[in-house]
Amino acid sequence: MYIHKEGKATIMLTLLLGVAVIGAAYMWSSPFWLLFFIVLWFVFFVFILSFFRNPDRSLSELDEHKIYAPADGKVVVIEQTKETEYLQKECIQVSIFMSPLNVHVNRNPVSGKVAYEKYHKGKYLVAWHPKSSTENERHTTVYESKHGMVLMRQIAGALARRIVNYKKAGEAVKQGDTMGFIKFGSRVDLFLPLDANIVVNKDQVVRGNVDVIATF
Numbered sequence: 001m002y003i004h005k006e007g008k009a010t011i012m013l014t015l016l017l018g019v020a021v022i023g024a025a026y027m028w029s030s031p032f033w034l035l036f037f038i039v040l041w042f043v044f045f046v047f048i049l050s051f052f053r054n055p056d057r058s059l060s061e062l063d064e065h066k067i068y069a070p071a072d073g074k075v076v077v078i079e080q081t082k083e084t085e086y087l088q089k090e091c092i093q094v095s096i097f098m099s100p101l102n103v104h105v106n107r108n109p110v111s112g113k114v115a116y117e118k119y120h121k122g123k124y125l126v127a128w129h130p131k132s133s134t135e136n137e138r139h140t141t142v143y144e145s146k147h148g149m150v151l152m153r154q155i156a157g158a159l160a161r162r163i164v165n166y167k168k169a170g171e172a173v174k175q176g177d178t179m180g181f182i183k184f185g186s187r188v189d190l191f192l193p194l195d196a197n198i199v200v201n202k203d204q205v206v207r208g209n210v211d212v213i214a215t216f
Contacts, residue, residue, distance in 0.1 A: 004105055006164055006181045007052025014048050017041075047100075051184070054105050057209035059176035062111060064146050067196065067214045068175060069206040070109045071188045073098040078202050083191040086116050086142050087151055091191040092198060094213055096206060098186050106154060106188060107208045111175040112145035114167045122156070139165045139180070143173065147216035151191035154182055176209045 003011065018041040025037040059068070077095035082088075098104055122137040137156040142149060154163045165180040167173060182188075192198075196214040200206060206213070 002054055002056075003049065004052045004054040004181060006183070007048070011048055011052065014045055018045060051100060051104065053103060054178075055103060057107070057176070057207070059209055062175050064111060064175075065216050066175075066212045067109045067150060067190070067192065067216070068107070069096065069200075069208050069211045069213050070107050070152055070179070070190065071096050071098055071104070071208050072102040073188075073206065075200050075202055075204045075206060076187075077189075078198060078200070080194070081191075083151055085118075085140055085151075087149060087191060090194055091151070092194060092196055092214075094190045094192065094198065094200070096188045096190075098182065098188070100184055103208065104182050104184075104186070105178055105208065106152075106180040106182065108143065108173045108175055108177050108179045109152060109190065109213065110143050110145040110150050112143050112173060114141060114169050114171045114173060115144040115149065116140070116142040117165065117167055117169050119163070119165070137163065139163045141165065141167055141179065145216075148193045148196075151189075152179075153189040153191075154180055155187040155189065156182065157184075157186045 021037050021041060025034045073096040076097045077093055079093055080090060081093045083091045119139045139154045142151045154165060156163055162183045167179050190213060192214055196216060198214045200213055
C-alpha cells in the first residue's frame, strides 16, 4: 500500500499546520493543551493518510467478460433507467457510494477505448440523493469494450469538491488501471447493457479491482 499522488499537497499542508499549531501550543499553552493538540493533530493526520491510501489491487489476469468494481464502497442503486447524456438508451444503473473512510481511487472497470469523456459543473447534493447523478458536479467516461459500451460517472458529494479524471477520448485503457480520484466522500455510477448479468446486490460492500459488478 502507498499514498496516492493526489494526496501529496494535502499531506504536506497537514504537516505544516500541525507544526504551526503544536509550536504555538508549546510556546503559549499549558502541558495539558499541548498534549491535547498533539493528539488531535495525530488523529487528523492518520485520517488524511488513510483517505489517500492506494492499496495494490493489480489484476493478476484481465477478463474481458467481467466488469469490475471501479471503486470501494456500498452498492446503493441497482435499477433499469435511461441514460440520456451519451448512450441514449435503457441501461442497468449500478451506483457505489464512497464514504470518507473508503479508498477513493477510481479504476477502469473494463478494457477498451475511451469513446467519450466530459466534465460537468453542478450542485453538491449528498451523494446518495437520486438527482445527484444528473445535477451534481460530475465527470462522465464512456468505455467502448469488445462486448459493449460501459458508461462510468464520477459524482461529487456534499463534501467532495474535486473530481480528478486522467482519461481522454480516443485513449486505449486497460482494465484495473487507475483512471481518477474523488476527494472526501462521493459516488460512482455505472450504466451497463440491459443484457449484462449483475452479480452484486443492493447494500453490498464492494472493493475496486476485487469484486465483479457484472458480466457481459
